Amino acid sequence: xxxxxxxxxxxxxxxxxxxxxxxxxxxxxxxxxxxxxxxxxxxxxxxxxxxxxxxxxxxxxxxxxxxxxxxxxxxxxxxxxxxxxxxxxxxxxxxxxxxxxxxxxxxxxxxxxxxxxxxxxxxxxxxxxxxxxxxxxxxxxxxxxxxxxxxxxxxxxxxxxxxxxxxxxxxxxxxxxxxxxxxxxxxxxxxxxxxxxxxxxxxxxxxxxxxxxxxxxxxxxxxxxxxxxxxxxxxxxxxxxxxxxxxxxxxxxxxxxxxxxxxxxxxxxxxxxxxxxxxxxxxxxxxxxxxxxxxxxxxxxxxxxxxxxxxxxxxxxxxxxxxxxxxxxxxxxxxxxxxxxxxx
Amino acid sequence: xxxxxxxxxxxxxxxxxxxxxxxxxxxxxxxxxxxxxxxxxxxxxxxxxxxxxxxxxxxxxxxxxxxxxxxxxxxxxxxxxxxxxxxxxxxxxxxxxxxxxxxxxxxxxxxxxxxxxxxxxxxxxxxxxxxxxxxxxxxxxxxxxxxxxxxxxxxxxxxxxxxxxxxxxxxxxxxxxxxxxxxxxxxxxxxxxxxxxxxxxxxxxxxxxxxxxxxxxxxxxxxxxxxxxxxxxxxxxxxxxxxxxxxxxxxxxxxxxxxxxxxxxxxxxxxxxxxxxxxxxxxxxxxxxxxxxxxxxxxxxxxxxxxxxx
Numbered sequence: 301x302x303x304x305x306x307x308x309x310x311x312x313x314x315x316x317x318x319x320x321x322x323x324x325x326x327x328x329x330x331x332x333x334x335x336x337x338x339x340x341x342x343x344x345x346x347x348x349x350x351x352x353x354x355x356x357x358x359x360x361x362x363x364x365x366x367x368x369x370x371x372x373x374x375x376x377x378x379x380x381x382x383x384x385x386x387x388x389x390x391x392x393x394x395x396x397x398x399x400x401x402x403x404x405x406x407x408x409x410x411x412x413x414x415x416x417x418x419x420x421x422x423x424x425x426x427x428x429x430x431x432x433x434x435x436x437x438x439x440x441x442x443x444x445x446x447x448x449x450x451x452x453x454x455x456x457x458x459x460x461x462x463x464x465x466x467x468x469x470x471x472x473x474x475x476x477x478x479x480x481x482x483x484x485x486x487x488x489x490x491x492x493x494x495x496x497x498x499x500x501x502x503x504x505x506x507x508x509x510x511x512x513x514x515x516x517x518x519x520x521x522x523x524x525x526x527x528x529x530x531x532x533x534x535x536x537x538x539x540x541x542x543x544x545x546x547x548x549x550x551x552x553x554x555x556x557x558x559x560x561x562x563x564x565x566x567x568x569x570x571x572x573x574x575x576x577x578x579x580x581x582x583x584x585x586x587x588x589x590x591x592x593x594x595x596x597x598x599x600x601x602x603x604x605x606x607x608x609x610x611x612x613x614x615x616x617x618x619x620x621x622x623x624x625x626x627x628x629x630x631x632x633x634x635x636x637x638x639x640x641x642x643x644x
Numbered sequence: 645x646x647x648x649x650x651x652x653x654x655x656x657x658x659x660x661x662x663x664x665x666x667x668x669x670x671x672x673x674x675x676x677x678x679x680x681x682x683x684x685x686x687x688x689x690x691x692x693x694x695x696x697x698x699x700x701x702x703x704x705x706x707x708x709x710x711x712x713x714x715x716x717x718x719x720x721x722x723x724x725x726x727x728x729x730x731x732x733x734x735x736x737x738x739x740x741x742x743x744x745x746x747x748x749x750x751x752x753x754x755x756x757x758x759x760x761x762x763x764x765x766x767x768x769x770x771x772x773x774x775x776x777x778x779x780x781x782x783x784x785x786x787x788x789x790x791x792x793x794x795x796x797x798x799x800x801x802x803x804x805x806x807x808x809x810x811x812x813x814x815x816x817x818x819x820x821x822x823x824x825x826x827x828x829x830x831x832x833x834x835x836x837x838x839x840x841x842x843x844x845x846x847x848x849x850x851x852x853x854x855x856x857x858x859x860x861x862x863x864x865x866x867x868x869x870x871x872x873x874x875x876x877x878x879x880x881x882x883x884x885x886x887x888x889x890x891x892x893x894x895x896x897x898x899x900x901x902x903x904x905x906x907x908x909x910x911x912x913x914x915x916x917x918x919x920x921x922x923x924x925x926x927x928x929x930x931x932x933x934x935x936x937x938x939x940x941x942x943x944x945x946x947x948x949x950x951x952x953x954x
Contacts, residue, residue, distance in 0.1 A: 363699065505902075506818050
């Protein structure tokens, strides 16, 4: 009896091993609410590779989890521009040669030589967009092309403002408002920035990133910082919302698919990158997330509404956006202290 | 294991069944050892290490994290040292919030438990069952639903307005009231169940005896019932107070995450931009120490009660 059980057990064990070897797997660490599940299903149907996805809500959370031991369990992740550089400096990224990706040539020319990954050795462009804010025009009909809406709001909006709960973007946006550099060491500037934020906070209702769309769409907030594509989705739910490209400037960013160091399924990861560089698939992400793809030839597949959407088309006289800068450790510590002071 | 029990002498067998042998605690010890003691030790060690930029630690001993907690040297670190009130303030706010949650839970939970315990034995399990129903749903989902319910455009405000009770929506979301509501709703059963267990064992003949001695109902309640069920009340208070202290779902989702609570302050150190692990560990250690001191005082008071009682 015992022998039979043992044999059966061994057989079951062998079968489970055989099965795991047969089904190739890919583990993706991705922003929340960004890639449509149908696209992942299509990848599985095309390649037979099963996709498992975990999500995060800020570049910092992604980094923290990988640093705390997540490296080696994920194959690809989707960090923003500055985070690609930080992760690369930390040795968290693997490299590939352009010849390993048959669709490498599909990358738009302006996104090949980017300063956070010259020549695209570890990353491919995914989507890019901007970070600014939206206002409910039913609540406030005045001029919204100014960062005063967030940091020195008109009385109609006081107490009805949501802020992104990400120190990096919010402090960079505040620096644009003040006209200060992002990585300032100037004492007077930093003190002024901190003071301005503490005053402005009295007029804010909440800090929320993954709920940034929901608070606007539901009317809990009448103005709120948001990413442009997420804002387009909010407008689809509440037509009176308008995205602003303020005169003081706004943040631009590019998310990138990176090949992680110690990826358990490197081949599957490269296949996935190739898949995302197909114009049709890049467009599918764009149509879902409402940002802008970094891949050539997507136009034919895009939702026509996107081509003219106000979130994706800054007015002609809007200033150029600003990328987030990576500060030196001692400078970064000052900004961290300002953030803690703000939320104490 | 099975073989050991049957082969062992008669005495060993009965002492296991009687629960006299420590072997029964083995699974619990293993779980506590691996899942509690080791992680706490790791945090204790980390709190004395040097911060690595953006998360991680450098293996060099320092008191930097504790210094940061207690001493304010200004934004640039060269002001004359003063007491740092920022983090003490965060602790104070969290303690106050937990204290309020505990009091509200008691005020609602005690009468509820009393009601259930005085029903006919058959219907008690039905009432207890009702208490546990909300717990079939995940805490996050319950908290988000609460948010939907009380928002300015939510059903609660809509009803009140349609009944003419109020003209404009009451802003409840993103206030301390909302946080309290969330905590109260999350932890009420932790108060009800231990008190219920105590009252159920309470001998109501004592209340009758008090009445015979011309005690009115309130005197009976305060002088007889409450002292008799005190252990259940204290257990309930501890069970509500401690999780409320570390709660960050309710403050973040219902309170708008405007101010750090102890829980979110620690979370920010590990998950946020600053990535200051030793500081996060130090904050946790300070909290752990405070709670242990409170519990020690409670245990001492308890044992004094037991030995010096009448």
